[in-house]
Amino acid sequence: TKKFIYAKAFQGEPKETDFELIEEELPDLKDGEVLSEALYHSVDPYMRPYMARYPVGVTMIGGQIAKVIESKNVAYPVGSTIFGQFGWQTHTIFNPSEHTDPIQSYVLPSFGKHPSSLGLGVLGMPGNTAYFGFLGICQPKAGEVVAVTGAAGAVGILVGQIAKLKGCKVIGFAGSDEKCAWLKNELGFDHVINYKTENVSKALRTAAPEGVDCYFDNVGGQISSQIIQQMKDYGRIAVCGSISSYNLDVKDMPQVPILQPIFVFKQLKMEGFLVWRYADRWMEGIKQMSQWVDSGKIKYHETTTDGFENLPKALIDMLRGGNTGKAIVRSSL
Ligand code: NDP
Numbered sequence: 001t002k003k004f005i006y007a008k009a010f011q012g013e014p015k016e017t018d019f020e021l022i023e024e025e026l027p028d029l030k031d032g033e034v035l036s037e038a039l040y041h042s043v044d045p046y047m048r049p050y051m052a053r054y055p056v057g058v059t060m061i062g063g064q065i066a067k068v069i070e071s072k073n074v075a076y077p078v079g080s081t082i083f084g085q086f087g088w089q090t091h092t093i094f095n096p097s098e099h100t101d102p103i104q105s106y107v108l109p110s111f112g113k114h115p116s117s118l119g120l121g122v123l124g125m126p127g128n129t130a131y132f133g134f135l136g137i138c139q140p141k142a143g144e145v146v147a148v149t150g151a152a153g154a155v156g157i158l159v160g161q162i163a164k165l166k167g168c169k170v171i172g173f174a175g176s177d178e179k180c181a182w183l184k185n186e187l188g189f190d191h192v193i194n195y196k197t198e199n200v201s202k203a204l205r206t207a208a209p210e211g212v213d214c215y216f217d218n219v220g221g222q223i224s225s226q227i228i229q230q231m232k233d234y235g236r237i238a239v240c241g242s243i244s245s246y247n248l249d250v251k252d253m254p255q256v257p258i259l260q261p262i263f264v265f266k267q268l269k270m271e272g273f274l275v276w277r278y279a280d281r282w283m284e285g286i287k288q289m290s291q292w293v294d295s296g297k298i299k300y301h302e303t304t305t306d307g308f309e310n311l312p313k314a315l316i317d318m319l320r321g322g323n324t325g326k327a328i329v330r331s332s333l
Contacts, residue, residue, distance in 0.1 A: 001026055003089035004060045004311055006051055013247050013319065014048060019060065019088075019312040032095045034076040036066035036084060041308070041329040042120040043315040044154075048246040060088035060311070064331075065108070065119050081108050081116045083124060088311050090331060103279050109286065112294060121154055121326030122293060122300040125275060128285035129240060130158035132278040135166075137238035137271050138214035142167030145208045147227050150218030151189070152179035154326040155240060158289075159216045160189050161298050168214070171207050173200070173223060175321045182324065187299060201226045211235075219244045225256040228268070237270040247319065301325030307332050 007020035029035055042063040050061060064087075068080045073096060076082065084105040086092040096105055108119050121127065133155075140146055146163040150156040151172030160183065163170045171191045172183045180192035191207035193200060200223050204212070211232035217224050220242030228237065245253055262268065278285065292298035303323035305314040308331045318327035 001089050001091035002308060003087070006054060006056055006058055006060050009056055010048060010052055012249075014312070014316055016312045016316070021309060026091060026093055029070055029072050029093060030095075031072050032097055033071075033093055034068055034073050034096065035070040036082060036086070036092050036094070037069050038064045038066045038086075038090050038092075038308070038331040039081070040065040040117040040120055041088060041311055041331060042125075043311065043318050043327045043329060044125075045241060045243045045246060045319065047315060048319060061085070062088050063120055063125060065116050066092065076107060081119075082106065083108055083119050088308075090308055101276075101279070103276075103282050106282075109283070109290070111290065114293065117302060117304075117328050117330075118293070118300060120328055121302060122158060122289055122298065123286050126154035126326060127158060127289040128278055128282060129155045129275040130162060131285045131289055132281065133238050133240055133273050133275065134159045134162055134214075134216050136278075137273060138216060138236045140166050140168050140214050143169075144213035145169045145171065145210065145232070146214045146216065147171045147173070147204070147208070147212045148216040148218070149173045149195070149223055149227070150241065150243060151183055151192070152176075152324050153218065154323075156216075156218055157183070157187060157301060157325055158298065161187055162292075163214070164188055165292070165297055169208070171204065171212070173219075173227075179324055195223050201230070204230055214238075216240060217242075221245055222254055222256055225259060228259055228270075229257070229262060231262065231266055231268050233266050235266060235268045237268065239270060239272040243319070303327050305329045 005020045008018040068076050071078050146168045148156050148159045152174040160170045170189045172189045173193050173195045175196050180194050183189040183192045193203040215237045217239045218241045221244035311329050314329045
């Protein structure tokens with residue numbers, strides 16, 4: 001197997017030299033074990049803060065879609081396509097009965113005419129993040145105003161589209177004019193704001209003079225404080241991610257305004273969540289998202305990098321905003 005080791009502790013932005021590519025021989029399969037070969041790897045923002053908790057020398061973490069190529073386990077027959085939280089490696093030997101986490105690996109349900117890579121995006125972790133996180137925490141109602149940051153990314157495009165399905169007015173924030181135009185023209189967002197070039201507070205006041213009912217926060221930091229200041233009474237905020245600070249040292253974190261009085265006087269509710277909270281309802285989320293994808297109600301988009309050896313580059317590009325929709329890497333063995 002080829003694998004990427006987390007070789008140097010991240011400081012600031014991850015660098016290609018923080019990773020080391022090595023090759024290892026794999027042993028023969030024992031009873032109950034499965035050998036899989038990666039087809040697609042996921043690069044996700046959580047890798048930056050999560051890896052900071054691991055010692056150097058471990059295999060890089062990450063989800064992958066893989067094909068079973070040898071099996072001594074009836075639940076994982078040869079030829080089946082699976083999801084596995086196996087990390088950045090081309091081949092994996094695992095014994096599903098030893099997994100402590102129910103979604104560490106599973107055989108993918110049929111995606112019909114759609115590619116299996118969707119199991120890393122709309123029909124996988126980001127899809128469930130949008131589905132459960134947005135509907136469960138924001139509890140949107142028809143006619144309400146929904147703001148979403150990181151709007152052109154894997155989770156953001158789905159939150160915005162689910163909000164439209166629920167009859168909401170959707171305002172998306174993204175980092176380029178191209179992304180903003182695409183969100184508006186292709187995905188039907190009502191308003192889009194380029195947070196890099198526009199005055200966020202002013203643009204939001206123009207787009208939603210009535211204020212915001214639901215805010216799905218993918219980025220944290222200054223933009224989030226500016227949006228929260230324009231929430232309506234009884235507004236709900238789902239705190240999904242904080243990518244604006246993932247590369248920063250604590251000492252470099254921006255000073256943001258005190259928000260407590262707004263929470264009191266507007267009676268706001270803010271809740272952070274991790275999608276693993278919904279592990280026991282995982283397939284329910286995938287089924288609902290599949291139905292929406294099949295009926296054309298939810299569109300998906302992937303930014304694909306070719307070649308296992310380009311995983312570090314793909315991660316770095318995604319953290320810099322190089323992706324639209326889900327960032328994935330095709331293993332190309
Ligand atoms: P994306 O596909 O959205 O990719 C990351 C995007 O973040 C980039 O494309 C870039 O878009 C944007 N970005 C980068 N730096 C900044 C910055 N300083 N300020 C604002 N935006 C920035 O990733 P995901 O959809 O996979 O994840 C989105 C968020 O959701 C992340 O914070 C992630 O950690 C979180 N998440 C949380 C989960 C949970 O269980 N709570 C599960 C899954 C994801 P742009 O061009 O717009 O800047």
